[in-house]
Amino acid sequence: MTVLLLAGLAGATAPAWAQRTRSKSKAQLERERRTTLQRIQETSRILAQTQEKKQASVGQLNAIQEKLTVQQGVIKNISSELHYIETDVQQTESQVQRTRQSLEQLKAEYARLIYAGSKTANGYNRLMFLFAAESFNQFMLRLRYIRQYTEVRQAQAAQIVSTQQRLSTQLLGLKAKKEEKGSLLNTQLSEKRTLTTLKTQQDQVITKLTQQEQGLRKELAARQQAVGRLDNLIAQRVREEIARAAREAARKAAAARARAAAAAAGRSPGTTSRTPATAAAEAAAAESAERVDRVTLTPETAKLAASFHENRGSLPWPVGKGFISQRFGRHNHPVLKNVVVENRGVDIQTNAGEPVRAVFSGTVLTVASVPGMGTIIMVQHGDYFTVYAKLRSVSVSEGQTVSARQPLGTVATNAEGTSEVQFQVWHNSANLNPENWLGRK
Template sequence: MGVTNASRFTTPPSWPTWLLAAALLLALTSAPAQQRRRSTGKPAKETPKTKAQLERERRNNLRRIKEASKILEQTQQKKQSSLGQLNALKEKITVQQQVIKSTSSQLRYIETGVKKTATDVQLTQAELARLKAEYARLIYAASKSTNAYNRVMFLFAAESFNEFMLRLRYVRQYSEVRRQQVSSILRTQEQLHQQLTTLTEQKQEKSSLLTTQVSESRNLVTMRTQQDQVVQQLSQQEQQLQKELAERQQAVRQLDNLIAQRVREEIARAARVAAAKAAAKAAAAKAAAKAAAERAERAERNNATAAEQATAKREATETAEAAEVAVAAEEASTHVDRVVLTPETAELSSSFAENRGRLLWPVARGFVSQRFGRHPHPVLKHVTVDNRGVDIQTTAGEPARAIFDGKVLTVANIAGMNNVVMVQHGEYFTVYAKLRTVSVSEGQTVKMRQPIGTVYTNPEGTTELQFQVWRNSTNLNPEQWLGRK
């Protein structure tokens, strides 16, 4: 770069030595500072998440903590500790840990920015010092011939007109380079000012986040202390918890029996409808086969041509085979273990399956207090709980809503599960239990987001919905079907 810029100056003979040195010096200063910085600066490491993503994550977690705090407050209105209170505390602790993790990621992100900005400041300061030093040397060299007489003598010392024009062009270029040098210094100073301002803001943000992290860590310690206290209090209520567990298990068995019965009934009903349609088709096929056989016999009695007789026999054979297929289909339709779908219900079932992992939550607010499958009891030792669905703890009076379009298959009441609503989506079924009120009826068509009732709040102040997903007679994990709330 220095050689290229230096070549712009055509050196006339007999130039003063100081001017030659100044020209070379100025040519070197014309290299952009940013290009030199790019050749020496190290690229910052890429972070897995952007600052905006981390901030959105943090805000979402704070919203979840607020919801859990409201639910916890409702459970704490009763003096006696409860599993609902323990579940709310666990949810707060889990989300609080995520908040701290997100804050730590933000701190690492800012720390990386601080280091990069500090490096840029050092490079810019060094560049500015270099520019000022070069400019100082240039001014010192130029001060030796600043009077107009020396400049005039330099021009008129030319031996020809061409040399005179070259010297005049050089003097003008010399002045322009000095002006550009001043502009470079001013731009570098402005850049340095902006970098220092950014560095100050980043350090302030880092300090604020550190304060927040300390505060969140203290909150986490407080929550864990509360959790230990609740667990200790619940441990002293072992007999009561054993009784509640036995009642729940009995209620679960009754709910399982109800679901199994209604699924079997729906499969049988759909099979009967399919069998009736198949029987009608079989009867029509048999009648057509009989008519075709009669036509073949008439053709043979009436001394029809060989071709006509062959055609009649072929039609009779094909019709008989179709009748046999129809009869077989009729028999198969009476032995099914899944819902026989119509074109409309098949489309609904396919749409439900395609939305796996994106389905609407059955409540607008809340958290999963008990997950699907077998897991240890939160308090009782050596006791395993088997959950057919998920328990979603929410706020008092929270509406339950249909997660997808469907038809209400049943509305029932089970001791320990309160009101139960079962909605059919083709060969899929969703179950909403522990409802205080129900606002739909059997056979009613419902749309996604449509309220189907309100969630029940027990005497301990816990508002909890039991939610299940089935495909025919197979129990599914609802968390794999619901989307992010």
């Protein structure tokens, strides 16, 4: 009986530990599925806005492709959940089988005890058994045997009841898992049908856009010109800020040297005249400043730049909702064959009128209008710069200090119904991949 009891405990404990381990992963999968479904809802709203114009557009194609990607993630997630449930079902079925075997063995052993006990069932037979002892010690041993025999019967009866209850619980759990599996299979089938519909819709949009090749090439040429104007503006503003900071640092250094020289000559710093030598030193410092290729930092701006760098990979997105419709760097055009486009930042497609936010605290360096790129805002974070283009309206001004997540303006919507903001990150005059700086959405 002891062996059976230990086997029963082992059969119940090991799967319970495994179940806790799997439940953690399964719970994570369920959270990911909820997040993915939320992304699908956001993308569906954005797609609906691009479809209002009743005309195929690259923005519409980007929204469909994003929804396809997310939809594939949903199906993959469901497959992983089904794998866990199938494993649970198999292990629960094994538990049920072991419990049934244990129950049958307990019942058989209990039946043997009942049969053996029936021979001494009445009190007269027990007394005869006791008093037939040849000594007092044998009498006590027979008395102890009768007591232990009774206790074993009671313990086995209790274990049979407990095992039957455990078996009932396992069967209910098995039924629930199979129902959950069936529900997920139906959900997976529905999601696959949705995926097929999206692929058909994608093919239709690509076909329509291919028929508009001439218009797409004109649109691409106009975009490239707009990007060039934006690049020139950013480069100019960065150069100007580098030169300004360097001149300011050089002026302060020259003034400090002049004060030191005046003190050494025994004159009051306030009465020091601007000698030709001092003027020459300032001119040389200014000329040297023009050749500096990075922003000269003060202790305050150096601290800000270091903080910006420490937040690499965890900066908030410039918009609360949306997806990356065009990534950083060189890549093939989504429709035009053998055409490669280059992006200095990332384009984030979002809802119409969505607020555009600063990703980190800093100072507004530039607010300007660039044909083809709408209104642009450039925020300085020490020797780092973030650029927000394709804005419809602006709520900040040059020189203004802003904090992280503070609204800068709202995204613009083009004639095709696509609402898209371009976000760029620069370190001095080096263009960086914004995806390496943004956190998970």
